[in-house]
Amino acid sequence: MKPIPFWLDREREVSFGALQSNHDFEVAIVGAGIAGLQAAFLCCVASGLRVAVLEARQIGLQACGRSTAKVTSQHGFEYASLIRNFCQEGAKLYAAANEKAKEKIAALCSAMADRANLEAKPAFVHAEDKQQAEKFRRKADAGASLGSRRILVRCGPARGPTGALRFSGQYQFDPYLDLCGLARLVSDSTKHA
Ligand SMILES: Cc1cc2nc3c(=O)[nH]c(=O)nc-3n(C[C@H](O)[C@H](O)[C@H](O)COP(=O)(O)OP(=O)(O)OC[C@H]3O[C@@H](n4cnc5c(N)ncnc54)[C@H](O)[C@@H]3O)c2cc1C
Incomplete structure (x- = not known):
């Protein structure tokens, strides 16, 4: 088994389902790492745009999650x-x-x-x-x-x-908590848009 940072050795905090139907978005961001989620936050919270973030794997487990924190x-x-x-x-x-x-x-x-x-x-x-x-x-x-x-x-x-x-x-x-928190902020603001 590949070693993982201790902050990733926990229950997953957030998970979002696949898109089930057609939706209209103004911005699509590919990748829910720190770059994608911060960009999504700025687009939807700061600029009021309708944003979709598309993640192929799981939030927080790639470069940012495995960084030196x-x-x-x-x-x-x-x-x-x-x-x-x-x-x-x-x-x-x-x-x-x-x-x-x-x-x-x-x-x-x-x-x-x-x-x-x-x-x-x-x-x-x-x-x-x-x-x-x-x-x-x-x-x-x-x-x-x-x-x-x-x-x-x-x-x-x-x-x-x-x-x-x-x-x-x-x-x-904690990079994992940061990405989960960002995902929640983006998701909440998308729901209220
Ligand atoms: C050990 C280590 C230490 C580091 N230390 C520092 C540091 O001290 N300071 C610093 O500034 N940087 C540091 N870095 C670099 C920094 O962590 C990365 O530059 C940053 O986290 C990259 O963020 P990201 O969002 O681009 O990538 P990621 O966190 O990898 O996120 C990209 C996401 O996109 C998803 N994805 C990829 N392709 C697709 C696709 N086709 N469709 C859908 N989703 C896709 C991936 O699954 C992933 O979730 C370090 C990195 C490591 C590994």
Whole structure:
């Protein structure tokens, strides 16, 4: 049996039947992952459109459900290369879009009864050796120049002597609860449309 994250080892929370008859929709979204369900939420709740979300498997069991359950604007160390390839302005736009998306996800979690177990947490990336630690220092400088709240921290021996980047203002959530919550919000607003 393939290993699954512990948050997927539970009873399924939501299930929707197949479409049984013809319906009129203005928007059809294929795939009930975080991308599809957030788009569906924005289309039906924010824009009042009639939306159908078509899912081939089960909600919450694909990439999002099997992710690392963190909601961060920190994706590895790409900011230094973004500055190199797209200048400071391009990298700033990317950083701002990621910040906005992170806060959007957090705001949507807050609209759910269980808040998808959202918790504000710092995120850490640990260096494996001294060379990587030096790279971190440069990346931390790049992030700071974009307004990112990342700092280089020293870690205790248990984490290795080389250091880590600490990103404040990030989140952890239960991706399965998030997708079920989004599906319910979309379904409820479709019923009332
Ligand atoms: C281990 C891991 C860690 C990650 N960490 C991060 C991270 O730290 N930060 C970050 O931003 N991203 C991270 N990601 C990536 C992130 O999780 C994905 O980019 C995101 O969840 C993708 O969402 P999605 O909605 O596009 O895909 P999915 O969650 O896979 O949803 C797509 C849905 O579409 C359905 N589908 C596909 N084809 C069809 C079809 N033809 N008809 C109907 N339905 C269909 C699938 O069944 C599925 O339910 C991580 C991913 C993994 C696996």
